[in-house]
Amino acid sequence: MTKTGLAKTGMIDFRDVNKWFGTLNVLKNITLSVEPREVVVVCGPSGSGKSTLIRCVNGLEAIKDGDLVVDGQRLGDPATNMTQLRTEIGFVFQSFNLYPHKTALENVTLAPIHVRKIPRAEAEKAGRELLAKVGLADKVNAYPAQLSGGQQQRVAIARCLGMRPKIMLFDEPTSALDPEMISEVLDVMVAVAEEGMTMMVVTHEMGFARKVAQRVVFMDAGAIVESGTPDEFFSHPKTDRSRAFLSKILRH
Amino acid sequence: MLENFSFRTIVEYLPLFGQGLITTVWLSALSFVGALIVGIVLCAMNLQRGWLFRVPAKAYIDAVRATPLLAQLYFLYFGLPRLGFVLPELVVGILALSLNSGAYIAEIIRAGILSIPRGQVEASVASGMTYVQRMRLVVLPQAFKVTIPPLLGQAIVLVKDSALLSLISVSELTRAGQLLASDRFMPAEGFLTIAAFYLLLYYGLKGLAGVSSRWLGTAGART
Numbered sequence: 001m002t003k004t005g006l007a008k009t010g011m012i013d014f015r016d017v018n019k020w021f022g023t024l025n026v027l028k029n030i031t032l033s034v035e036p037r038e039v040v041v042v043c044g045p046s047g048s049g050k051s052t053l054i055r056c057v058n059g060l061e062a063i064k065d066g067d068l069v070v071d072g073q074r075l076g077d078p079a080t081n082m083t084q085l086r087t088e089i090g091f092v093f094q095s096f097n098l099y100p101h102k103t104a105l106e107n108v109t110l111a112p113i114h115v116r117k118i119p120r121a122e123a124e125k126a127g128r129e130l131l132a133k134v135g136l137a138d139k140v141n142a143y144p145a146q147l148s149g150g151q152q153q154r155v156a157i158a159r160c161l162g163m164r165p166k167i168m169l170f171d172e173p174t175s176a177l178d179p180e181m182i183s184e185v186l187d188v189m190v191a192v193a194e195e196g197m198t199m200m201v202v203t204h205e206m207g208f209a210r211k212v213a214q215r216v217v218f219m220d221a222g223a224i225v226e227s228g229t230p231d232e233f234f235s236h237p238k239t240d241r242s243r244a245f246l247s248k249i250l251r252h
Numbered sequence: 253m254l255e256n257f258s259f260r261t262i263v264e265y266l267p268l269f270g271q272g273l274i275t276t277v278w279l280s281a282l283s284f285v286g287a288l289i290v291g292i293v294l295c296a297m298n299l300q301r302g303w304l305f306r307v308p309a310k311a312y313i314d315a316v317r318a319t320p321l322l323a324q325l326y327f328l329y330f331g332l333p334r335l336g337f338v339l340p341e342l343v344v345g346i347l348a349l350s351l352n353s354g355a356y357i358a359e360i361i362r363a364g365i366l367s368i369p370r371g372q373v374e375a376s377v378a379s380g381m382t383y384v385q386r387m388r389l390v391v392l393p394q395a396f397k398v399t400i401p402p403l404l405g406q407a408i409v410l411v412k413d414s415a416l417l418s419l420i421s422v423s424e425l426t427r428a429g430q431l432l433a434s435d436r437f438m439p440a441e442g443f444l445t446i447a448a449f450y451l452l453l454y455y456g457l458k459g460l461a462g463v464s465s466r467w468l469g470t471a472g473a474r475t
Contacts, residue, residue: 058378087380097371101393110389111379163379 010035011167011198012057017066019052026052028223030066036166039199041209041230044219045245050202053219054169057200058089071166087115090160094172096152098144104131104155105140108162116163123162130158134188150181157188168192170201204249206234218242262441265432272428273449279342279424280411283349287410288403290354295361309358316355321413324348329420345417353410360406364399365391397468404461411453425449 012034019027026049034040042050055061057070059082068075073085098107108127112118118126131140134154144152153173160168170189174182186208193199193212203209209216209230216233218226218241226233226242234250237243262269297309316324325348332339339347368391376386415426425446432442 060374060378083380083382086378089378091375091378093371093375095371097369097375099372099375099390099394101397111376111381114385114389115380159379 011038011071012200013067013069014053015067015069017056017063017068019049019056019061019064026222027056027063028221030224032217032224032227034198034200036198037196038215039193039197039201039213041213041216042200042202042219043204043209043216043245044225047221048219049222050219051171054091054171054200054202057167057169058086058091060091087111087163088166090157090163090165090168092153092156092160092168092170092173094175096144096149096156096176098152098156098159100144103141103143104136104147104158107144107155108159111159112162127158127162130161131155133161133191134158135184148181149177150184153177153181153185154188157185157192161192165197167198167200170199170203172202174203174205206230206250210234218245220245258438258441261432261436261438262445265428265442265445268428268431269425269445269449272423272425272446273453275423276411276414276425276449277453279346279417279422280349280407280414283346283353283414284407284410286346286350287353287357287406290350291357291361294354294358295365298358298362299365313355313358316352321348321352322416322419324352325416325420341417341420341422345414345420345422349410349414349417352413353406356406356409357403360402361395361399363402364395367398368394400464400468401461404457404464408454408457411457412450415450 010033012032014030014032017027017030018025028049030053032040042053044050052061056063056068056075059075063075070085071088073080075082075085098104099110102110105124105127108130109120109123112123112126113120116123128137128140131137134157136151136154136158139147139151139155142151144155147155157173173189174185177185182205186205189199189201189208190212201208201213213230215227216230217224218233218237218239220241226237226239228238233242234246237246294309294313297305298313300306325345328348328351329341329344332344372390372394373386376390381389414424417424418427418430421427429442429446432445433439
């Protein structure tokens with residue numbers, strides 16, 4: 001890749017990325033560019049590689065070959081400081097992964113204080129504001145075990161925002177939630193998107209995709225099968241596989 | 253049968269038992285601290301990816317767990333002087349207990365660390381923490397809670413194992429029982445009394461385990 005090629009890249013740039021688990025080709029020739037402030041929803045059947053795709057962006061999974069450039073830094077390059085790059089990328093997990101021995105506020109302030117080296121008082125002030133923003137001003141001192149799933153996921157989003165990231169990745173953020181808690185989490189994600197965050201979101205929430213996504217990427221068997229605006233994708237899917245998939249998730 | 257049982261002699265020997273009890277308590281406490289140090293070092297070695305530290309640690313843990321403590325004790329007691337290290341028997345005893353218990357404690361700590369869900373490590377990695385930061389801030393504080401009850405269990409085992417030091421003439425609790433048995437030919441009195449004292453120590457440590465688990469249970473329960 002030439003220097004000029006690099007200069008034109010987006011915030012997240014996959015070029016012919018491949019990844020294997022053993023002999024299983026979990027990512028096949030992925031080429032995808034996410035522009036700054038763009039929201040991309042990734043969907044597809046389970047096992048299609050969509051979680052793996054976003055886990056590569058912050059290096060939770062390593063790619064085998066191809067190029068993955070995030071915020072101008074090439075992953076796997078010895079010159080790239082992964083720890084540093086990760087501070088710019090928030091990651092929201094399906095299972096929340098809050099620190100159970102820390103309160104909601106401590107969950108939000110832990111990395112800002114120890115990784116970003118922000119003074120404690122300042123970090124706590126920002127943490128309280130973020131928790132208020134996700135509607136949990138009254139749960140500042142609660143431990144994760146005392147919170148519902150939806151509340152935990154909102155704390156997890158606040159925890160990412162506390163680092164003031166440039167990119168947010170969401171790995172099926174509402175899949176582990178009871179139905180009545182899904183919208184409270186989606187509302188927070190919509191708010192984050194509307195503030196101009198660059199986001200990649202693995203989800204099957206059509207409403208969310210239609211509301212904030214500029215693009216929907218459909219994956220199957222490790223490859224990107226189709227990509228388009230939410231309206232194109234949901235109303236006029238182009239491939240048999242995406243039609244089959246949509247008929248299954250839209251039936252109810 | 254009981255008419256032959258001399259409570260008076262037990263009372264007469266009570267200062268000796270008291271001395272032995274005190275020795276057992278402090279030498280066990282010292283050995284436990286030593287074992288913790290040995291255990292932490294072994295565990296850290298064992299968790300390394302490279303074989304250079306991991307293999308020796310594993311070999312040591314296996315060797316200790318596969319051989320009797322008495323054999324280890326005799327090896328140190330009779331073997332070390334041959335190699336030029338002449339140490340007081342009390343020191344040899346504490347060394348033996350530390351080295352022995354350390355191998356078990358290494359495995360207890362390792363199990364505690366490995367019991368922390370993968371997601372905890374991933375969350376801290378994703379937030380840009382270094383290895384040291386995520387161990388210090390996320391993994392170890394949680395592993396600590398899981399580890400306390402089995403560690404106290406190991407402490408109970410260590411106290412009982414310390415009885416073997418009577419065989420290298422350390423004047424601890426069991427040694428006091430032996431003295432009563434051999435001086436006055438009263439093995440029943442001697443050994444029953446020390447059994448009662450060991451029971452006392454056992455309940456003390458068990459109570460501590462109960463208190464600590466209740467305390468740990470309230471401080472931020474796990475999901």
